[in-house]
Amino acid sequence: MSNAARPGIIAAGTAFGTPQAVADTAAAYVPDPEAVGRLGYTTYHRVADGVTATDLAAGAAREALENADLDIADIDLIVVGHSDVPEYLGWDPSAAVARALGAGSTPTVLFTQACAAWAPALDHVAGAMALDPGTETALLILVNVHSEAHSNRMDFNGCIASDGAVAVVLRRGYPRLCRLSSAQVTNPEYADLFRIEYGGSAVPVPPAGSTHRDLDPMVSVYRHFDRDPARFQAFLKENTTRLADVVDAALARAGRDRAELARLVYLNDNQQTFRAVADTVGLPLERTNARQARELGHMGAADQLVCLWRHLESGELAKGDLVALAGAASPGMHWFCTLLEV
The missing domain is CATH 3.40.47.10 (Thiolase/Chalcone synthase)
Incomplete structure (x- = not known):
């Protein structure tokens, strides 16, 4: 990919659940809190009841747009990576986030490849900018809100699941934080x-x-x-x-x-x-x-x-x-x- 087509990150925004101390809350999740303590985490984040992944993703996106001094109307492509259980079946979180942002007819794409969704999502932005001259500025949003109805955030895969979102604004040819x-x-x-x-x-x-x-x-x-x-x-x-x-x-x-x-x-x-x-x-x-x-x-x-x-x-x-x-x-x-x- 030529330097002129490479996407670079011009701004970012984040949104997290409320910080929770592992030592204070582990006993509510597992019978052996000391085993969880040995994983090395001190803190994780948990959204309040009723706060959804869409809410968190939209919050991070609004902050990224503000930091970039842009409006949603300036965005040519919205890409969302969602790494946990979606709020509904038969439903597209990327469209829901776009609606929350007031995006109108901006195209959206969804990636759901678990905690690796960030990588193909970023590749998609790079590919879109390389192939489509009309894609100058993209909004990439990555979100995780753990569904405690489906699994135990402290007893799943050797990690402690945490609720957070990040959004970045990428521009074709921007010379900083560029994807190589x-x-x-x-x-x-x-x-x-x-x-x-x-x-x-x-x-x-x-x-x-x-x-x-x-x-x-x-x-x-x-x-x-x-x-x-x-x-x-x-x-x-x-x-x-x-x-x-x-x-x-x-x-x-x-x-x-x-x-x-x-x-x-x-x-x-x-x-x-x-x-x-x-x-x-x-x-x-x-x-x-x-x-x-x-x-x-x-x-x-x-x-x-x-x-x-x-x-x-x-x-x-x-x-x-x-x-x-x-x-x-x-x-x-x-x-x-x-x-x-x-």
């Missing part, structure tokens, strides 16, 4: 990991006397690996190895290498995983977003861009720095990396 390249890989062997058994078309209604939460999604993980610790450890190693592979692939496509990386912004995972990821990619832990992850919790598809913006606001990134936004997502399982130049 991306890479991804999928291992379909893990398609059923962490699936929620009830609510889809296969089993739309839980058995009598049960609820959506009565079957722990971790059961599907134990089933897949036959409760074999060695197989599960091999999976954990594959997780970090494949992440390093997509980082290297994105770097190669941009004509860069790991030695040039200023920072790796990974999903807001637990601290043990952060240490493994940092070691595999070859960066010190302090050049990742591990500290921010402890304070934010896992905001699904919003993690990478929320943390990127916080690094910028705190002065931890300088003009010209090379940043790898990276993550893994299950179900899938998928690994993604997108390179940005500050």
